[in-house]
Amino acid sequence: MRGVTVLAWLRANLFSSWPNALLTVATLWLLWRALPPFVDWAFLDAIWVAPDSKACRAAAGEGACWAFVAEKHRFILFGTYPYEEHWRPAAACAILVALWVASGLRRLWSWWLAPMWAAGLAAVGVLMWGGVLGLPFVENQRWGGLILTLLLTTFGLAIAFPVAILLALGRRSGMPVIQGLCVGFIELVRGVPLISLLFMASVMLPLFLPERVTIDKLLRAQIAMILFAAAYLAEVVRGGLQAIPRGQYEAADALGLSYWKKTLLVVLPQALRISIPPLVNTFIGFFKDTSLVLIIGLFDLLSTIKVSLTEPAWTGFGVEAYLFAALVYLVFCLAMSRYSQNLERELARAEAGRRT
Amino acid sequence: MRTIMLAAAASLALAAAPDRAAAQTMLAAVKAKGYVQCGVNTGLAGFSQPDSRGQWKGIDVDLCRAVAAAVFGDASKVRFTPLTAQQRFTALQSGEVDVLSRNTTWTATRDSSLGLNFAGVIYYDGQGFMVPRKLGVKSAKQLNGATVCVQPGTTTELNLADYFRANGMTFKPVVIEKLEEVLNAYFAGRCDVYTTDVSGLVAVRASRAPNPADHVILPEVISKEPLGPVVRHGDDQWFDIVKWTLFALLEAEELGLSSKTIEQNASSANPSIQRFVGATGDIGKMLGLDNRWAFNVVRLVGNYGEIFDANLKPLGFDRGINNLWTNGGLMYAPPIR
Structure with a gap:
């Protein structure tokens, strides 16, 4: 009986037509050719621990050298942060991830998320900078690795998002000056690639400042990233705003609500809900875009990997290194996209419940 | 929102550098903040590179540490700013770094029109x-x-x-x-x-x-690719300090002073060594530093040969033209007197 169902499933899903059957066979053949060598290389013949790179070099090309990751993982994750103090960026990463997860759980959505974020970010600041509570001071030029990627993303999105909502509202506003400013800003920033904004912030901006007044490199990069994210998010939010039926605006007006009440109570909740998929899409894109800071010499996760490959003893293990980077990015991006799918489903269910 | 951010950014920057009055000399500014800010390569083996523990290593890095040793008598009072090739000159011109020690080739254009001063050559490449x-x-x-x-x-x-x-x-x-x-x-x-x-x-x-x-x-x-540390125009005292720190590394090797032997040799009767360690003369004072500046450089960082052997020799470099002039190379320091 069971065999029949499996056959039926196969026929329905994999061999439903001639082209499908051909595709299935071709895919299976490709997997059969590619998978076993990959498994051999990545797992069976791989070198997991080695005192130095000699063992890896001896096994050149036969197996992956995960000993590279084992040797360099502290540098990759924490950059040039003082070695003995690595627990601090690790704890800061954990706090940031916890904040994101907590803000993601719908049953925790309430006003106290705001003080929680404030406290969490303060704790991250104390941990990373130190200088109080007996923690030695660490200047932010030494921050690096995963924590830098997470910080750039968190602050980038957390600040850009409210700005984006204001920009989107401004773009749809009837007041010509505000509308003009918002349109001008959005189109200007969207008209140039992120990399040129970063260059502008890191190479041009310092020349405009008075002599001996410098803005920290990390802060400059962060501001450039916020401006960039704000412009893109604003267009996403505007899409959501435009999708709200006119009737909603008119109903709110008929109730006598002021502009801000109408926006906050009627329009935005609906607009943001329909914007969730494109918002998360932009978030994921932004998370990966933070890796562009490597061109201005900031040690984010991808740069630390690149730098660890420059040590002569460990050059040449680029495949292993970048696979590790891919894995870390995959974990974060997959979590974000799975979460947004769940959220969409939950909200759709809630919506359906309200309608019946 | 953006104005608030810019204001916050500006106040942060000012808070970070409260004592950077325009009239102040570089040396005074560096002493006031308590460390030398040094621009280095993001990762170049033997020259400047973070190791597996995140510690900066390399001859360019050691030059930065030597400047810190000369100014503060403490080689750890230095902070590193990793810079890409495109950023390096801006970072120096804008004052983001005090010294640029980032395998930079000394050329006429850079020395003149970019407003920079090359303080010597730490490695002759080509x-x-x-x-x-x-x-x-x-x-x-x-x-x-x-x-x-x-x-x-x-x-x-x-x-x-x-x-x-x-x-x-x-x-x-x-x-x-x-x-x-x-x-x-x-x-x-x-x-x-x-x-x-x-x-x-x-x-x-x-x-x-x-x-x-x-x-x-x-x-x-x-x-010809002579690589060396760079400072910006406008402060000759700071230029002298970086230049003579580099010369001190060479002079120490020529005098046979190393990080291990300099404490014993400090009382040597050789007048060159006496001047070098600051037992006689006022070379340090003339530079605006402590008279034991060169002694501290060698004691804490080593001489040029030691730095070369620690960073470049393991990679298979031989001294070649980077040997002292007494050994047939190009490394020559004017007399410290």
């Missing part, structure tokens, strides 16, 4: 060629018609073309952007020759070649 030994090539003059692996966008490519044209030879370039890939191409035999700075060739041969003895670096060096 472009060279590496070929597999089995080709039997003994000189770059025999490379007519060769396939050459090269990275684009730098003077390397131009020097290569100039050299072949000047010698009436032809070549087929294989231009690949990424170091990783250009090396793979060379070691896979896609080209007969790989060209970059000799320091790069040495490091690649030692670290990447399956058997380093299978590859030879040809004797011809086709360009």
